[in-house]
Amino acid sequence: MNFTVSDVIVESEIITSFLLTPEAPLKRDFVPGEYLLFESSSDEGDPIRREYSISGVRDGDIRITIKREVAPEQDLPHGVMSTRFHDVVKKGDIVRAAGPMGAFKLDRTSDRPVVLLSGGVGLTPVVAMAHDLAGTSRQTIFIHACENGRVHALGAEMRQLAREHENIVNHFLYRAPTAEDVKGRDYNTEGMISRKLIEDLTPGCDCDFYLCGPGPFMTAMYDMLHDMGVATDRIAYEFFGPATVLRPKTAEPNKAPTPAEGGPTVAFKQSGVQVAWDPAEQNLLEFAEEHGIMVDFSCRAGSCDTCKTRVLKGDVSYPIEPFERPGPGYALLCCCVPDGDLELDI
Amino acid sequence: MKQQLDADLSDPGLFDRGIPQQLFKELRAMDGLAWNPLPDEGEDAGFWSVGRFDDVAAVSRDPETYSSAMGHIQMYNIDDDALSARASMIDMDPPDHTRLRRLVNPGxxxxxxxxxxxxxxxxxxRLLDDMLADGGGDWVDRISKPIPIGIICxxxxxxxKDRDLMIEMTDYLVAGTSAEPLDPTAYGNTTPLRLLPFNSPAAHGLREYARRLGDERRANxxxxxxxxxxxxxxxxERLTDEEFTNFFRLLIFAGNETTRTAMSHLAIHMADHPGQFEKIKTDAALLDTAVEEVVRYSSPILYFRRTATRETELGGTKIARGDRVVMWYASANFDETRFEDAQTFDITRxxxxxxxxxxxxxxxxxxxxxLARIELKVLIEEILARNIRIEIDSEPEYVSTNFVNGVEVLNVKLTGDAKS
Known part of the structure; x- marks a missing residue:
């Protein structure tokens, strides 16, 4: 779909927002956390695609907030799409994008407190979440880390949001404040996000945590929350593009929590993951994959035995009848669901 | 004397008007399997044709008896050096197959x-809107080709910029299964055709392309x-160069020819049965069953072959070690003992x-x-969202091959409400 750029707002030295008017109403309202997929041609002829999170809406316009990506090393090119937005795109231009889409979404059905943790320009989707949560009964703690005031985007907007809504609390960290940055006015803490800071600011582990930022930031935050004892299905994080998840990984959930009250728990022993079963899932194979556990599979239809897995504790039932059920002590994950608490040898 | 059909299923000409339903009906009605001689390969050469669903499933599910690695996976035999040169996971049995599958499964x-x-x-x-604006055209060229190749690429x-080349080369692979001779030097090929998949020089072209792209990505x-x-x-261990290039060729081929075929047949069915698809607008659950029915009816891959690793018996027929066993999916999909009114296209099935x-x-x-399910589902949704009526303009032209149920040209008229 085409969007007209209705306004360009410089947010910091390196971050700029673009307000976009869709040519036709979107198919559905966006859920905070979702992104638009932009497409643009390049000199080589290959179209370039980039996902940019929606950082908010204003009078029906969608706002995206983009950081100018400079090359990490001298010989590498600058970010093509972000440079284009910063240097070329101006008010009145037409840009092309698909969406909204994305798996990182605010779970509006939960009533737990929310902790929004962001690093750098990763704040864009969580700012949209904060706007959505403002004025609700859910306590919302917005923790944002960046270099200093010169690159801090949307700070004034978040301060105003917190002033106007008592359920929103901000905490800004600058790694290296400049002479112009005033502690208490511009930022709260110098340095990085620590475990103690999270423990002091949040009401405990039973919150919904949303993480977004550069890779190392996310890894550090994820591990920290994990060490604090936050259940993995309470942690959702931004997830861009298909290739990112092609790398086999273990125990990296990216879903907002969807526990079933009093429902069965599934433990994946070798992966060290224990999660509440989600009754909306079709089968245990997909459920494992949703939680970042890759099980060998081929047919996904009960005919090849590739996903046959040892059951250590508990039992399964088969909503879909496989060609042949496996022997006792085993389960064909692609066809079965837990029948009570379950422990699997994967 | 081994029982035979009255026709030679290795002849691509039999498939020029689509699936030879009557022949397959006869095949399914036989007590055992049908022997199909291949006199060009020798007096005793030939393969067993398997037509009933249960027999096809029995072969599919038993890779220890019916191997993909031991012989070729197409009906004609090739030399051992050719077999090893072209091996990808589709030509392997567990555990080699499992190892390679594990690499791509996460995607x-x-x-x-x-x-x-x-x-x-x-x-x-976008493609539908463009085509609506023109009032129609060749559905294969405008819709069936660009959507799947775009996603797999x-x-x-x-x-x-290379996507049209990918389409061209995979088409030229399939051309290797037609009766027409191919230019052995196309795409700069110097390898003897007998060593190349589909005996097509395009296999060389795809290998060279994969090698260059692989080198580029290794560096950057x-x-x-x-x-x-x-x-x-x-x-x-890393994939060897050959394993990688064979993998690339397999994914490019499988990711575009097959879904393309289903999309072409989808248009034919939507033209023939507009009322059936109209029902999806009020009963969304029919979208999923419609996709399955389109795939069943189009049977994009007509057959694959296995080779018996030991003496065995199937459907009452004795099979010797080394015998070729051809699973006709295009027959199994119309097995009247499995599917009620199997010849009827019915999206509520x-x-x-x-x-x-x-x-x-x-x-x-x-x-x-x-992935195919998503592509077909979304295409149907977007067609319905535009109230598109498809009218077949001229008799569809099928690809001359007995391996895929491809449509070469499908001229249609389109009416509906474009969205842009």
Missing amino acids: FIPKVLRTYTEVVRERAG DMLGVPE PKDDLVSQLVSMEING PRMPAHAGYGGGGVHTCLGAG
Whole structure:
């Protein structure tokens, strides 16, 4: 779909927002956390695609907030799409994008407190979440880390949001404040996000945590929350593009929590993951994959035995009848669901 | 004397008007399997034709008895050096097959495939709107070809400018199964054709292309499947150059020819049965069953072959070690003992019992089935959203081959409400 750029707002030295008017109403309202997929041609002829999170809406316009990506090393090119937005795109231009889409979404059905943790320009989707949560009964703690005031985007907007809504609390960290940055006015803490800071600011582990930022930031935050004892299905994080998840990984959930009250728990022993079963899932194979556990599979239809897995504790039932059920002590994950608490040898 | 059909199923000409339904009906009605001689390969050469669903499933599910690695997976035999030169996971049995499948599986799980839904929607919508503006055209060229190749190239990381080349080369692979001789020097080929998959010089072209792209990504990795395949280690081992290029060729072929075929047949069915598809607008559950029915009825891959590793028996017929066993998916999908009114196209047909459009089950079940389902589903949704009526303008032209049920040209008239 085409969007007209209705306004360009410089947010910091390196971050700029673009307000976009869709040519036709979107198919559905966006859920905070979702992104638009932009497409643009390049000199080589290959179209370039980039996902940019929606950082908010204003009078029906969608706002995206983009950081100018400079090359990490001298010989590498600058970010093509972000440079284009910063240097070329101006008010009145037409840009092309698909969406909204994305798996990182605010779970509006939960009533737990929310902790929004962001690093750098990763704040864009969580700012949209904060706007959505403002004025609700859910306590919302917005923790944002960046270099200093010169690159801090949307700070004034978040301060105003917190002033106007008592359920929103901000905490800004600058790694290296400049002479112009005033502690208490511009930022709260110098340095990085620590475990103690999270423990002091949040009401405990039973919150919904949303993480977004550069890779190392996310890894550090994820591990920290994990060490604090936050259940993995309470942690959702931004997830861009298909290739990112092609790398086999273990125990990296990216879903907002969807526990079933009093429902069965599934433990994946070798992966060290224990999660509440989600009754909306079709089968245990997909459920494992949703939680970042890759099980060998081929047919996904009960005919090849590739996903046959040892059951250590508990039992399964088969909503879909496989060609042949496996022997006792085993389960064909692609066809079965837990029948009570379950422990699997994967 | 081995029982035979009155026709030679190795003759691509038999498939020039689509699936030879009457012949397959006779095949299914036989007590055992039918022997199909291949006199060109020798006096005793030939293969067993398997036509009933249950027999196809039995072969599919038993790779220890019916091997993909021992002989060729197409009906004609090739030399051992040719077999090893072209091996990809489709020509392997477990555990080699499992090892390679593990490499690509993470890219094809539902969680990942879902992220393509909106990309397909955007692309399908744009192509449909363009075609509506012209009032019609060749559906194969305008819709069936660009959507699947676009997605598989997105996944692999093949640049936009090379996508037409990918289509051209995979078409030229299939041309290797027609009766027409191919130019052995096309795409700069110097390898003897007998060593190349489909005996086609395009296999050389795809290999060279894959090699260049692989080198590029090794030097400058991106977020795509090719970068993953050239860098990933399994138990400390990387894919060899040959394993990688064969993998690339397989994925490009399988990711575009098959879904393309289903999309072409979809248009034919929508033209023939507009009322059936109209029902989806008020009963969304029919979308899923419609997709399955389109795949069943189109049977994009007509057959694959296995080779018996030991003496065995199937459907009452004795099979010797080394015998070729050809599973006709295109027959199994119309097995009247499995599907009620099997010859009737009916989008309300229940999902179970399952069809053999993605294979007859077992470890070689189509890796991209989930992706194909998304592509077909979204295409149907976007057609319905535009109230498009499809009218066939001229008799469809089929690809001359007995391996895929491809449509070469499908001229249609389109009316409806464009969205842009």
